[in-house]
Structure formats: structure tokens, C-alpha cells
Amino acid sequence: MSSRTEAAVSSPAVQRTKIKPAPKRKWGGALLGLVLPVLILILWETASRAGWVAPYLLPSPTAVVEEMSGMAQEGELWGHISITLYRVFAGFFAGLAAAVVLGAATGYSRIARQLLDPMLQALRAIPSLAWVPLFVLWIGIGEASKITLVAVGVFFPVYLNLTSGIQGVDRKLIEVGRIYHFTSLQQIKKVILPAALPSFIVGLRSGLSLGWMFVVAAELLGASQGLGYLMVYGQNTSAPAIVIGSILLFAVFGKITDEVLKRIQTRALKWQDNLENA
Amino acid sequence: MLTVKKVSRTFQSGATGFENIDLQVKRGEVVGVLGTSGCGKSTLLRVLSGLDPEYEGSIQTKSENRGNAFGMMFQEPRLMPWLDVLDNVTFGFSKPSKKEAALELIETVGLKGFEHHYPKDLSGGMAQRAAIARSLLSQPDILLLDEPFSALDAFTKMQLQDLLLSIWEKHHTTTLLVTHDIDEALYLCDRIVIMRGQPGQIESELFIQRPKPRKRGDAVLGELKEQILKELDFTKR
Numbered sequence: 236m237s238s239r240t241e242a243a244v245s246s247p248a249v250q251r252t253k254i255k256p257a258p259k260r261k262w263g264g265a266l267l268g269l270v271l272p273v274l275i276l277i278l279w280e281t282a283s284r285a286g287w288v289a290p291y292l293l294p295s296p297t298a299v300v301e302e303m304s305g306m307a308q309e310g311e312l313w314g315h316i317s318i319t320l321y322r323v324f325a326g327f328f329a330g331l332a333a334a335v336v337l338g339a340a341t342g343y344s345r346i347a348r349q350l351l352d353p354m355l356q357a358l359r360a361i362p363s364l365a366w367v368p369l370f371v372l373w374i375g376i377g378e379a380s381k382i383t384l385v386a387v388g389v390f391f392p393v394y395l396n397l398t399s400g401i402q403g404v405d406r407k408l409i410e411v412g413r414i415y416h417f418t419s420l421q422q423i424k425k426v427i428l429p430a431a432l433p434s435f436i437v438g439l440r441s442g443l444s445l446g447w448m449f450v451v452a453a454e455l456l457g458a459s460q461g462l463g464y465l466m467v468y469g470q471n472t473s474a475p476a477i478v479i480g481s482i483l484l485f486a487v488f489g490k491i492t493d494e495v496l497k498r499i500q501t502r503a504l505k506w507q508d509n510l511e512n513a
Numbered sequence: 514m515l516t517v518k519k520v521s522r523t524f525q526s527g528a529t530g531f532e533n534i535d536l537q538v539k540r541g542e543v544v545g546v547l548g549t550s551g552c553g554k555s556t557l558l559r560v561l562s563g564l565d566p567e568y569e570g571s572i573q574t575k576s577e578n579r580g581n582a583f584g585m586m587f588q589e590p591r592l593m594p595w596l597d598v599l600d601n602v603t604f605g606f607s608k609p610s611k612k613e614a615a616l617e618l619i620e621t622v623g624l625k626g627f628e629h630h631y632p633k634d635l636s637g638g639m640a641q642r643a644a645i646a647r648s649l650l651s652q653p654d655i656l657l658l659d660e661p662f663s664a665l666d667a668f669t670k671m672q673l674q675d676l677l678l679s680i681w682e683k684h685h686t687t688t689l690l691v692t693h694d695i696d697e698a699l700y701l702c703d704r705i706v707i708m709r710g711q712p713g714q715i716e717s718e719l720f721i722q723r724p725k726p727r728k729r730g731d732a733v734l735g736e737l738k739e740q741i742l743k744e745l746d747f748t749k750r
């Protein structure tokens with residue numbers, strides 16, 4: 236027996252032990268994500284209580300919660316929240332509808348693409364907030380101009396992702412449809428739309444987050460109600476607790492709505508061959 | 514059943530593709546197409562199936578139902594990743610009407626129990642078998658198979674070859690089978706067409722008059738194999 240074999244026998248070069256993943260791993264992952272926020276909260280609270288930061292600049296978390304729950308009890312807060320949610324959702328669905336119609340047209344028809352796409356791409360180059368003065372001039376400072384602004388923000392990501400999703404559909408799959416003599420409509424329904432769905436949902440999620448951004452912008456610029464207005468109000472009355480509370484509420488609602496879309500995404504795309512579904 | 518007259522389809526100004534293909538296929542006949550890689554076999558099937566309309570020459574079929582004269586199985590499975598196996602097999606049909614037939618085919622290709630798996634959870638061979646089931650469901654008059662078993666292990670391959678034999682016995686489907694595997698062609702086909710060249714042309718034709726099912730180690734087939742190997746030899750000419 237050669238010395239090499241002996242060495243291999245006495246100490247295997249590769250050793251693998253299989254460990255079954257603990258069943259609570261998912262929860263463990265979620266908990267791990269909470270560690271940093273909780274630490275920061277504790278640090279923040281102690282910093283405020285110990286007087287390391289001035290309360291008129293950064294009030295303690297408990298002060299923020301007290302302020303907001305006070306407003307909630309008086310009933311004032313709900314009005315602000317609901318009007319902001321209304322603006323986001325109305326704008327989201329308006330932008331979504333326009334994006335689906337135009338995105339499907341330009342994705343599928345070459346003529347529509349040559350006609351519409353250059354113009355839309357040029358419009359996209361305009362920073363969307365630059366529309367604000369024009370919308371206010373045209374539609375006034377009422378609800379319509381705010382909803383339009385949100386819709387513009389939602390439109391572009393959805394539109395771009397949908398067109399590129401449709402254009403990226405595997406030609407090989409379309410050929411399968413052609414073997415079955417599919418009409419254009421069948422081809423769209425049975426091959427193109429399902430194949431473009433992943434990209435479309437990505438567009439939805441980034442559209443929604445832009446929608447939230449734009450609702451803040453719209454409400455900062457001129458509103459008498461809404462979470463964005465509340466921030467301006469807090470700024471003008473030197474009440475940082477209100478500003479911080481509004482920011483936190485934006486975070487909460489933004490996260491909740493994105494989580495809903497994310498659930499839809501995993502549910503609808505469980506066929507996808509990616510790391511998440513492995 | 515199928516008459517192909519002087520059909521050509523070339524790319525790169527005549528450098529690749531195939532040229533002047535003349536072929537007559539009788540009803541129920543199984544014709545194998547053997548040829549060197551890149552001689553235009555897949556392209557020929559694409560032209561026949563109607564996927565590639567830019568050919569020259571004439572193609573005639575005697576098919577009653579114009580809708581599904583051709584069934585096609587591609588070199589890759591081409592399953593819809595968002596459909597499970599059952600929905601992939603019934604693809605192109607309303608599901609309730611074909612469900613029974615589909616389940617039967619799924620069982621025949623050995624995928625029972627995997628009806629509700631997505632393609633991502635299938636092995637390459639399983640995906641290919643699902644694709645075979647899909648191409649058989651419509652019961653086309655002419656079945657075009659592009660190297661259907663080239664991705665399978667030897668054993669599954671033999672099983673599926675026997676599956677094809679039993680299907681032919683039942684339905685007498687006219688078939689054009691492109692393959693790299695000479696043994697497969699000899700085992701399954703009534704006639705073998707040999708293509709070679711760039712652009713590819715039909716080099717010769719070979720009738721195999723042995724009754725099916727044949728023995729895999731048949732001596733006569735062995736001799737034919739020698740002959741075919743000589744014809745396909747790269748070093749010649």
C-alpha cells in the first residue's frame with residue numbers, strides 16, 4: 236500500500252456532514268432582521284432620556300408614540316392617513332391602467348412601438364416632479380393633480396417593465412404556440428402574458444414605491460390634509476415628534492403595501508426557477 | 514401523405530441550411546432523417562411544420578384536418594415554465610375535454626405522480642418525456658420529431674422507443690424522425706434518409722424491410738449500420 240492511500244484513509248480530504256435545517260429557521264431569519272431596529276430604538280430612547288440630544292430636535296420614541304396616539308384618539312390622524320392612502324391607491328391604479336394598455340401595445344405591436352415608445356422615453360427623461368407646477372396650473376391644487384402626479388410616478392416603471400417583459404419572451408415558446416395555430420389573442424393570453432408576468436410584477440413593486448414617493452412630494456407641495464401635510468405642519472410648528480411620526484407611518488404603510496405585492500409575487504411565480512423557490 | 518418537391522431553405526447567402534430536398538412519405542410510414550450536425554435537419558422540420566415560411570419549393574399534405582396536420586417535438590422540451598406537467602400536456606386545448614387522454618399519456622411516458630410538478634422540478638429526461646406526451650395529445654397526422662431522445666439515458670431511451678412503436682401500431686401516425694442515433698433509426702424507421710453537406714442535401718435513401726418490432730442486435734441491421742457509417746464519414750470527400 237502506498238503512503239498516499241494510507242493518508243487518504245486516515246484523514247479523508249473531503250468530509251461532509253448533513254445537517255437538517257432547523258424547522259424554525261424562517262422565524263429565526265425574521266427575528267434576526269429585528270435585531271438592529273430594536274437596538275437602534277433602545278439607543279435612541281436612552282439618548283433622549285439622558286439628554287444627549289435636544290428634545291426639540293429629536294424627541295424620544297415614546298414621545299413620538301404619545302404624540303401620534305394622542306392625534307389618533309382625537310380622530311385627527313385617521314383623516315390624514317385615509318386621504319393619503321386614497322391618493323396613493325387612486326394614482327397607483329390610474330397609472331397602472333395606462334401602463335398596461337400602452338405597455339401591452341408597444342410590447343406586442345411593432346407599429347405601436349415605433350409610434351409611442353420614442354415619445355414616452357423622452358417624457359421619461361423629464362424628472363417627474365417637474366410636472367408639478369404644470370399639473371397645478373392645469374388641474375388646480377385639488378385631489379386630481381395629486382393623483383395625476385402619483386399616476387405619472389407609477390406609470391413609467393410599470394410600462395418599462397411590461398414592454399421589456401413582453402419583448403423578452405422566449406421565441407422558442409412562442410413557436411410552440413404557432414405549432415398549435417394560435418391566433419394573436421391566444422398567443423398573448425397563453426404565452427406572452429404569463430411569460431411577461433415576472434417582469435410585470437417587478438414593475439408593479441417599483442411603481443408602488445415611486446407612488447409613495449410622489450404622494451409625499453404632492454402633499455409637501457400643497458395640501459391641507461394627508462401625512463405629507465402633517466409633516467409640513469410639524470415643521471412649521473416646530474414639533475419634530477409629528478414629523479418623525481409621519482415618516483414612520485409612511486414607512487409602515489409603504490412596507491405593508493409592498494409586502495402584499497411581494498406575497499402576490501411569490502404566489503404567482505412559484506413556478507420560477509430561482510433561489511427563492513429552490 | 515406528404516410530398517416535398519425541390520424545397521430549399523438557406524441562410525447566409527446559401528452557405529448553410531438545406532437545398533433541393535425531394536421527399537415522399539406514405540401514410541403511416543416512419544422516415545428517419547440522419548445527417549451530420551448542422552446539415553439542416555432541424556431547419557427542414559421547421560419548414561415542414563410551417564414555422565419557417567421562407568422556403569422555396571412545394572410542400573403538399575393529404576390531411577383532412579388542416580388545423581393539426583403537423584405535430585412537432587423540438588430538440589428541447591420547450592415546456593411552459595408556468596404550467597405544471599398536466600397543463601403543459603394539454604397546452605393548446607381546453608383542459609376538461611382532453612384531461613383523460615392527457616393523464617393516460619402522462620402515465621405512458623412514465624410521469625405518473627408528477628402531473629402537478631412544474632418544469633423546474635423535472636429532470637431533463639422527464640421534461641423531454643412531458644414534451645413527447647404533449648406532441649402526441651393532438652394526434653397529428655404527421656408527427657415531426659427532432660432528436661426526441663438525444664438527452665435521455667440509454668434505458669429510458671429504449672423504453673420510449675418502444676413507446677413510439679406501440680403508438681404507431683395504434684394510430685399509424687406518419688412520422689419524420691430526425692436523429693443522430695443510427696441504431697435508433699434502424700430500430701424504428703421504415704426508411705432512412707441520409708443528409709450531408711453545407712447546405713445539406715439528401716445523399717441517399719435506405720429502405721429497411723424488417724418487420725417491427727425488431728431485435729436490437731439484429732445482424733442485418735448491423736450490416737446496414739456499417740453502410741450508413743461509411744456514408745456519413747466526415748473524412749470522405
Ligand SMILES: Nc1ncnc2c1ncn2[C@@H]1O[C@H](COP(=O)(O)OP(=O)(O)OP(=O)(O)O)[C@@H](O)[C@H]1O
Pocket residue numbers: 524525529530548549550551552553554555556557
Ligand atoms: N435562423 C437562422 N439564421 C441563420 N442561420 C441559421 C438559422 N437557423 C439555422 N441556421 C444555420 O443552418 C444550419 C443548419 O442548422 P440546423 O439547426 O438545421 O442543423 P441540424 O442539422 O439540426 O444540426 P444538429 O444535428 O446539430 O441539430 C446551421 O449551420 C445553422 O447555423
Ligand SMILES: [Mg+2]
Pocket residue numbers: 554555556588659
Ligand atoms: Mg437540430
